[in-house]
Amino acid sequence: MCGIIGYIGLKPSLPILMDGLKRMEYRGYDSAGIAVIENGQLKTVKKSGKLDALQAALANQSFSSVIGLGHIRWATHGAPTDLNAHPHSDCTGKIAIVHNGIIENLAELKAELKAEGHELKTATDSEVFAHLIEKYYNGHNLSEAVLQALTKVKGAYGLAVISSSEPDKIVAARLGSPLILGILPQDQPNQGNGYVIASDAAAILPFTKEVVYLEDNDLAIITGENYEIIEKSGKCNNHQKQHLDWDLTEAEKEGYPHFMLKEIMEEPKVVADSMRGRLIPEQGKVKLGGLIDVLPQLKSARRIIFVACGTAHYAGRIGEYLMESQLGLPAEVEYASEFRYNESVLEPGTVVIAISQSGETADTLAAIRQAKKLGALVLGIVNVVGSSIARETTAGVYNHVGLEISVASTKAFVSQLVILVLLTILLGRQRNLSEDKAKEIISELENLPDKIKQILEQRDIIETIAKKYAQRNNIIFIGRKINYPIALEGALKLKEISYLHAEGYPAGELKHGPLALIDATWPVVAIAPQDSVYQKNLSNLQEVKARDGQIIAIATAGDEAIKELAKEVIYLPKTLEILYPILAVIPLQLLAYFIAKERGCPIDQPRNLAKSVTVE
């Protein structure tokens, strides 16, 4: 969703704000703006369009201000125009706010403020914050005015506020949308540290690795010299400082044209990092440190429910299959956005596992809160350390794959699949998975980084195929059993970044309807490795070929027979049936990438989307 940033310290604020916004561009990119306090006056510059438009608008302006706010927007209320871009101001033009989240009682608050004579100029919900704060502000009580304003608001917010009447502080507050305070190193002894507050660690990383995560209902008062965090109860609690373990280079493209390609090319390392220190090959066991405290509950678990959204949901589908096929443990997967309203009945022994790259997805967060209310043990598979989902789950496993910046999730998905296999082994060894079988899986997991490299070496072949099909209007993806979710993921990846119409189907379903669509204009991507349903897949491909469908097969190395059916074949190294999804998704990610590239799409920032969806 939107990205927000604030800086206060001794340095000029504008370069810090712009650097931070650049690094959060993946969170939203339909408009951007900054507000600084320059010679006692609030100066705001905001522009619709990408960050470059704001950069251009700032080109002829120079500011020496050492305090300011910045915002990059993903529109919820109001079109992406200059006016609707943040920061927003009150009637006096002295207060500026940036907001990430949503105000649910907007109509009521707007009516109240208008009746009191406030002039609301934009179509956004966020502007209401500026006027509410104005209502309670007497020129020297900014933090109290913010606190009072917040009591009126229903919804979610990561909020930062400045006022030209108090040019020495930023007030920030969090409920439901992430906020992280970065503590900058002192330039010289006895000088203030300087602070960056942002919705995303990526915006803080260039300046410091020392951070404090704000909790829901926290209010932070930040001056150039110090900060104070006040909890809902009024108690001051500055929380523990944490050290970001990400490298700045992770937030750079390092020579790749897009983050998406960089992140796909990192996948051999991602798989190794996801397993690092977690395998005990000689015993056929895995060790997941984050789950040690809940091992007894996992042993007696009677049902697993995965909750997740988008790509992470498809990982959950594979988790469901692994639990049931390998362990005989009943499992299911739910869209987090549905689970929260489903009024599900959870029997004792149910373990709910949330899967989320960002750890901030509002629907997934709401689902885990609901699951907790229903008495389930709630665990997480999360990439972003210290994120809301990581903190609100009882225990969990981190992916440890570093920053994922491209909106299209690639390396995080591959890592989620690896973690799910590790979880299968962990739960399996508590149950009936034999030591030999576990050893076989572990040994093959260890081979995966090399096998992924072999797939990535086919990058040029995949690009050539992509060029051939990039101008088609529709593509169908098919797969069976554990590879059916990969068909869904392949279709999602393609539509999300290339705007092509794509659908994923279980291969056996084609003849129940979609086969009617197939003619020579339809490419059909078939995930058909040599597994237990290989022959069934071949029969389905015969049906497609008979209707002139253009088959692009993802097949096992050495499979010559499939060439009879397919126009194109991309080969995967041979692996165990349950590990094929980890390999099979990679050519689909590359195919989507190269098709989008051929179509001239803005790959890392697809229209209408944002990286972490922190509103419902």
Ligand code: M6R
């Ligand atoms: O951060 P999360 O894993 O919770 O995000 C869930 C989805 O929003 C995300 O996977 C989305 O579907 C991606 N853009 C897909 O590439």
